Amino acid sequence: MKRRAVRAATAVAAVSVVAAGCSLSDGDGGTQQTPTVTLVTHDSFLAPQEVLDAFQKQSGIKVSVLKQGDAGSLTNKLVLTKANPIGDVAYGVDSTFASRALKEGVFEPYTSPEADRGPQRYAVDPEHRLSAVDVGDVCVNVDTNYFTSKGIPAPESYDDLADPKYKDLLVAEDPATASPGLAFLLGTVAKYGEAGWKDYWTKLKANGLKVVSGWEEAYTKDFSGSSGKGPRPIVVSYASSPAAEVGDDGKPRTKALLDTCYRQVEYAGVLANGKQTESARKVVDFLLSQQFQATVAANMFVYPARQGVDLPAGWAQVAPLPQKPQQLTADQVQAGREKWIGEWRTLVQS
Numbered sequence: 001m002k003r004r005a006v007r008a009a010t011a012v013a014a015v016s017v018v019a020a021g022c023s024l025s026d027g028d029g030g031t032q033q034t035p036t037v038t039l040v041t042h043d044s045f046l047a048p049q050e051v052l053d054a055f056q057k058q059s060g061i062k063v064s065v066l067k068q069g070d071a072g073s074l075t076n077k078l079v080l081t082k083a084n085p086i087g088d089v090a091y092g093v094d095s096t097f098a099s100r101a102l103k104e105g106v107f108e109p110y111t112s113p114e115a116d117r118g119p120q121r122y123a124v125d126p127e128h129r130l131s132a133v134d135v136g137d138v139c140v141n142v143d144t145n146y147f148t149s150k151g152i153p154a155p156e157s158y159d160d161l162a163d164p165k166y167k168d169l170l171v172a173e174d175p176a177t178a179s180p181g182l183a184f185l186l187g188t189v190a191k192y193g194e195a196g197w198k199d200y201w202t203k204l205k206a207n208g209l210k211v212v213s214g215w216e217e218a219y220t221k222d223f224s225g226s227s228g229k230g231p232r233p234i235v236v237s238y239a240s241s242p243a244a245e246v247g248d249d250g251k252p253r254t255k256a257l258l259d260t261c262y263r264q265v266e267y268a269g270v271l272a273n274g275k276q277t278e279s280a281r282k283v284v285d286f287l288l289s290q291q292f293q294a295t296v297a298a299n300m301f302v303y304p305a306r307q308g309v310d311l312p313a314g315w316a317q318v319a320p321l322p323q324k325p326q327q328l329t330a331d332q333v334q335a336g337r338e339k340w341i342g343e344w345r346t347l348v349q350s
Contacts, residue, residue, distance in 0.1 A: 034056075034060060034061070034062055035060070035061050035062070035276055035279045036061075036062040036063075036064050036276075037061055037062070037063055037064065037087075037088045037089060037276050037279045037280050037282075037283050038064045038065075038066055038086070038087035038088050038089075038276075039063050039064065039065050039066065039087060039088075039089050039090070039091060039283060040066045040068055040074065040077070040078065040085075040086055040087035040089070040090040040091075040271070041065060041066070041067055041068070041074065041090065041091045041092045042067065042068065042069065042070055042071055042073075042074050042091075042092035043067045043068075043069055043070065044070075044092075044300055045065060045067060045091065045092065045300070046299040046300050047292065047295055047299055048295055048299065051291060051292060051295055054291065055286050055291070055292075059279075059282050059286070061279050061282060061283065063283060066086060066087055068086075070178070070179055070214075071092055071093060071094045071096070071097055071179040071266070072097060072177070072178075072179055072182075074090070074092050074093060075093050075097040075100060075101050075106075078090055078093070078101060078106045078271070079100065079101065079104045079106060082104060082105060082106050082271075082272065082273065083273060084273065085271040085272070085273055085274050087271060087274065088270070088271055088274040088275060088276040088277070088279065088280040088283070089268065089269070089270055089271060089274070089280040089283045089284060090106075090107070090268065090269060090271055091133055091266065091267070091268040091287055092266050092267075092268075093106075093130070093266070093267050093269075094136075094179060094264050094265060094266045094267070095122075095124065095263065095264055095265045095266075095267075095330070095333070096179055096182045096183055096186060096264065096333060096337070097179075098124050098125075098130055098265075098267055098330055098333075099124070099330040099331065099333050099334030099337075100334065100337075101130075102124070102125055102129060102130065102330070103334060105272060106269075106271065106272060107129035107130060107269035107270060107271060107272060108129060108269075108270050108271070108272040108277075109127040109128055109129050110128060110129070110131075110269070110270045110281050110284060111128040112128075112131050112281070112284050112285050112288050113285065114131075114285050114288035114289055114306070115128065115131050115288060117288070117290075117306045117307055117308070118132075118304075118305055118306045118307035118308075119131050119132040119133070119288055119305040119306060120132070121305070122135070122265045122267075122305060124265075124267070124330040125330075129269050129270075130267035130268070130269045131267060131268055131269065131284060131287075131288055132265050132266070132267055132305040133266050133267060133268050133287050133288065133293075133296070133305055134265070134266050134296050134300070134302040134303060134304055134305050135263070135264070135265050135266075135302060135303040135304075135305060135321065136238055136239070136240065136264050136265075136266060136301075136302040136303065137238065137239040137240075137261045137262065137263055137264055137303075137321070137322050137325050138179075138180045138183035138184055138187070138236065138237070138238055138239075138261065138262050138264050139236075139237065139238065139239045139256040139257055139258065139260050139261035139262075139322065139325075140155070140161065140170075140184075140234060140235070140236055140237075140256070140257045140260040141223070141225065141234070141235050141236075141237040141238075141241050141242065141254050141255065141256050141257070142154045142155065142225070142233060142234050142235075142254065142255050142257065143223065143224045143225030143233035143234075143253065143254055144225075144252075144253065144254060144255050145225075145253055146224055146225070146233035147233065152165060154255070154257075155234065155257065156257055156259060157257070157259045157260065158187075158188065158191055158192075158200070158259070158260055161204060161207070161234070161260075162200065162203035162204055162206075162207050163207070164207065166207065166234065167207050167208045168207075168208035168210075168232075169208070169232050169233055169234045170204065170207070170208070170209050170210065170232065170234040170235070170236075171209075171210045171211075171212060171218045171222040171223060171230075171232045171234070171235050171236070172184055172209060172210070172211055172212075172218065172235070172236040173211070173212060173213070173214055173215055173218050173236055174211050174212065174213050174214075175340075175341050175344055176341050176344075176345065177213045177214060178213065178214045178215055179215075179264070180215050180236050180237065180238070180264075181211075181215075181236065182337075182341070183262045183264050184236045184262065185197075185340060185341070185344055186262055186326070186328055186333065186337075186340075187260065187261070187262030187325075187326040188200055188201065189328065189336070189340060190262065190326035190327060190328050191326055197340075198343060198347055201344065201347055201348055202347065204348075205347070205348055209348070210222065210232065211348060211349070215236075215237065218235050218236065218237075219235055219237055219241075222235065223235035223237075225245060225253055225254040226245065226254075237256070238256070238301070238302075239256045239258070239261055239303075239319060239320075239321065239322050240256075240297075240301045240302060240303065240315075240319045241254060241256060241301070241319070242254045242255055242256055242318045242319050243301060243312070243314070243315055243318055243319035244301060246314070246318060250314075252318040252319075256319065256322075258320070258322045258323075258324075261322040261325040261326065262325055262326045262327070263322075263325040263326070263327045265305070266302065268283075268284050268287045268288075269284065270284060288305070288306060289306075290306065290308075290309065293305070293306040293309045294309055294310070297309075297311050297312050297315065298312050303321050
């Protein structure tokens with residue numbers, strides 16, 4: 001899954017990968033090697049090049065970006081290479097996979113001086129091996145034009161999605177292969193508990209639920225709200241997705257159902273056994289800084305973790321950050337994730 005592919009297409013600027021081997025003046029007429037930090041991240045990482053250039057000028061550190069798929073693929077690669085990491089710092093392990101990365105010892109402790117500006121609100125580890133960079137809550141989205149044209153109210157809650165009036169209208173992602181699909185599953189576990197979530201999914205399946213492998217397929221091929229060509233007007237996506245669907249009239253074509261959201265946070269951390277530890281710490285500081293945090297909404301369509309960062313105009317109306325999302329602790333996710341996925345497969349795919 002190419003997370004936020006449609007949203008990334010509307011981004012202000014793309015990041016370019018910089019190469020190692022350049023040098024800076026040492027002030028005495030000679031040169032010194034410029035340290036290059038490899039930032040391992042997901043495919044949706046985008047940042048204005050001028051912001052990266054400003055960081056290099058200020059710190060003397062080049063950032064080389066290495067993309068490794070979505071959050072799940074990224075986490076798997078970091079775990080598999082932890083003894084000899086493919087980079088120095090990682091960004092994009094989210095709250096559905098953070099507990100696995102921590103259990104496997106992928107990251108080393110580091111408390112950034114920038115973390116107390118808000119990111120520690122989302123702390124998942126007392127050793128501060130991970131620092132929150134952004135929030136991208138997963139929510140059900142609806143094509144508002146579809147429901148207006150049909151003269152029926154759009155759904156508003158988890159329970160509504162199982163109502164026969166919405167039969168064959170919902171498309172969701174497989175939690176075994178897609179981060180938003182997993183977040184949606186975790187949201188139903190948090191909402192209905194161990195005793196009730198499987199009964200809820202039984203109702204969704206009976207109501208014509210369609211499951212696809214990833215977000216891009218669900219959002220761009222099956223959902224009617226993004227292109228108007230898909231057959232289904234209800235999709236599992238993100239709270240911020242409507243900000244990418246504003247028409248020429250200034251009004252969004254879609255809406256996130258704030259009663260169906262699960263809190264998803266993306267983290268950054270210094271990779272254990274990396275070769276550029278001190279420089280990697282400075283990159284974490286940069287990702288939490290006001291300078292970088294001010295870019296994440298416009299470029300990656302996520303909410304900054306840092307407090308006091310302005311959002312793009314209109315977000316408060318079309319894409320507000322959910323105030324009461326469903327949540328599970330990192331320990332709960334670690335203990336139940338694989339069991340829940342296995343039970344979901346038996347229930348939904350049988």
